Amino acid sequence: MGSSSSSQKPDSTTQAGGNTDFKSVSDQEWKNKLTGEQFYVTRQKGTERAFTGYVSFFPINHCMLLACCVQNRQIGQIGRWVKMGRVGIETWNTGTPKLLGLTIAFVATLHYMIDTICGFLRSSTKFDSGTGWPSYYQPIGDNVKTKLDLSIIFMPRQEVVCAVCDAHLGHVFDDGPPPTGKRHCINRSQLHQITMPPSFSPSPPWQQSPTTTTKHSPSITPKPNTPNFLTTQSKHPKKKFQSLIANSKSVNTPPPLVVVGSANADIYVEITRLPSQGETISAKTGQTLAGGKGANQAVCSSMLSYPTYFVGQVGQDAHGELIIDALEKSGVCLDYLRKVEEEDVPTGHAVVMLQSDGQNSIIIVGGANMNGWEGNVVFKDGFDVVVRNAGIVLLQREIPDIVNIKVAKAAKSAGVPVILDAGGMDAPIPVDLLNNIDIFSPNESELARLTGMPTENFEQITLAVAECHKLGVRDVLVKLGDRGSALFTEGNEPIEQGIIKAEKVLDTTGAGDTFTAAYAVALVEGKSKVECLRFAAAAASLCVQVKGAIPSMPRRKAVLDLLQSI
Template sequence: MDSVTTTFSKHQFSHSHTTTTFHTPVTPIQSLSFRTHNRNHNFRLLCFSSNPSQPPPVVVIGSANADIYVEIDRLPREGETLAAKSGETLAGGKGANQATCSAKLSHPTYFVGQVGDDAYGSLVTGALRGGGVRLDNLTVVPSVPTGHAVVMLQSNGQNSIIIIGGANLSGWPSALPRQHLDLVAQAGIVLLQREIPDYVNAQVAQAARNAGVPVVLDAGGMDGPLPPQILNFVDILSPNETELARLTGMPTESFEQIAQAALKCHEMGVKQVLVKLGQKGSALFVEGEKPIQQPAIVAKTVVDTTGAGDTFTAAFAVALVEGKSKTECLRFAAAAACLCVQVKGASPSMPDRKSVLDLLNPQ
């Protein structure tokens, strides 16, 4: 997809961390109304530039991390010291991963987040920009380090991760700047995760609902319960089976148990639950409808599972905002996740659109 012209008028804002100037021309807006999951929404389809076929952007609000990779044969036991086979630092963070994935899938994508004024911040910013993500709303917080994570990558491709929140959790204003909320209101879909404060997600979700913009919340991140003020404004909740069990207090070892846990999420106010099941695939539970199951597309070689869930969620959102059916969205997301696990790193492993389509439609 060709690059698009953004729709935001020129603004200049000052907030406590940095001053950012935005220079982007306004283009016409086209609105359509349609019905979704038994609830009326007027989702505005914003047409960027003069081509009405070009979709509105994906807007990701979330975390950006520097991932410190340590390759090991196995996890150390208590009190044990192991020598790593190698180590390097790559861009990551659930928000940055999802934004990079969306942009590499050739969809116009904006990222709203925070980094520190340090080497890790430069690394993450460079990776986002290199992936084609628009960074007008990325804030540099001078007094706080960039978020980072220690990723212990085992030889079988599985990982254990320890996260240091840094700028992802500190320094957000109590009320989000107007340009952030304006961007949300003009999105085609908004992606959230739980590696930034709940109050930020709550403001974004409410602004999106007020503008008729659908919200996808990835349940990964903080362990605590989801506040009702977020759940009430989320259209699709996307946990993996472990997160689903934690959020509902219910077992998720079988598909029947997963279905019951998804029903509990419906009772909590979420109409659609998109569950990532790793090697067992995925399932979408829409309130009042039969579940849609998608088998995993098996990777030839699993190198690193870091970021696979973020890839899946972002690819699903891209397909959804581009008007694909739910079944097509699940298949597209499964293909993207399959390609992700075959490459080391989180953001570096996000596939491009051609690779996904080639996997789905082999010649």
């Protein structure tokens, strides 16, 4: 993957792997040797986007070699040797006995060379993890090593690196298939693929068949009821959504739900109580999970089986990769997610203080959510077309008001409904924004803060909502916590929805986002307002029974099953 000209440079990387002190290789030498993406992944510990490698799932017979410490001419030579081995195998299978001994010796030698000198991964240990990155349950020999990665706070991981040059390859997790139970999740861009002779790829234990079809070619058939981990189809394929660029509403796919908003790394700390002024207390546990009101709502919509796009920003850091991974695994389309160019702008993050009763207090650091939007697709020609082809648009106040106003105006001009979640900035909402939305959705605390009126009972809430009507908002959807919810449409009686009682409340983080997104999904699917409220209440009830925001988003079947049971 590096250029042939760079391999001729007399730098220290052109020596054989065993004779090079890779610690002495400068960044400039690595840049000369590698492509930009290879340098980013291997030397800067970056992560490529899921499903974006030029080959995400490979043919069965292959071995992977690392670009950093194998010369281009070595790659070519090994490829020629392998080709000779394949010809030998084919000749052997045609029944030419005099070449049998030579072929066996040649292939065995090549097998040893690949395994012990420069091979990292073998296709016989590859399986479909559904993550969008190539996954293997076992590397070759001792050619890789692991070390503790603490780059994400409260989320320790085991990094996989090259044992020779210390290049970053990916991470290993304890959720793989037998016989190791490991999942080596590997970036694709820095690897060279060598297609191997057939006999080099023994079947994994769960795919071996007791029968064979020929003397030399075993039949590899998965056992009944056993998952085929080598399938080329992912559990989480990129969804085939309706185009948002071409005006294609005639396509059978429903018009997508578009979320424009925030994405945060939520740093959870579990505490028994909030600290008093000047006091330090210890947390019981801590972890970092993907979140943010925009990301939460996008994931919820996608988990409810509705095509969803997320428009937002993250920084060029580990927290950004954490969010991208969570969104992609949830099936959200990220065509309009942007990494800010400024390296000093971090991914947005929040400290979530979770108490034993499931209630939380949250402090937000805006980061990329509040900076650098001038380079976002929202402010480029053609974004109005993106909004025009949506079925509904969701906004929140964890991004600049100027962004929300531009999106809301584009949606209103196209007749696309907009829901604005009031959560986020503690500041008055611009009238220009309220005049261009269809549904305003605060909780009772946000409603009190924005109107300056009490909201301790339903009568007070009704009076506060009336102030919102005066500002030009026709529909106000109020989330009332353990009192349920209510939809106030100007000129009509409010529609009340009680809570659907949860078996146990573990964490209310993300419950409001779940409610808003579920309501939006039901609305764009043509349900009545009463049905929308009931569907959203069921989704929120399931959400509070799981810790974490994105991990708690319920699947559509679970919501429907709950509704049928009550």
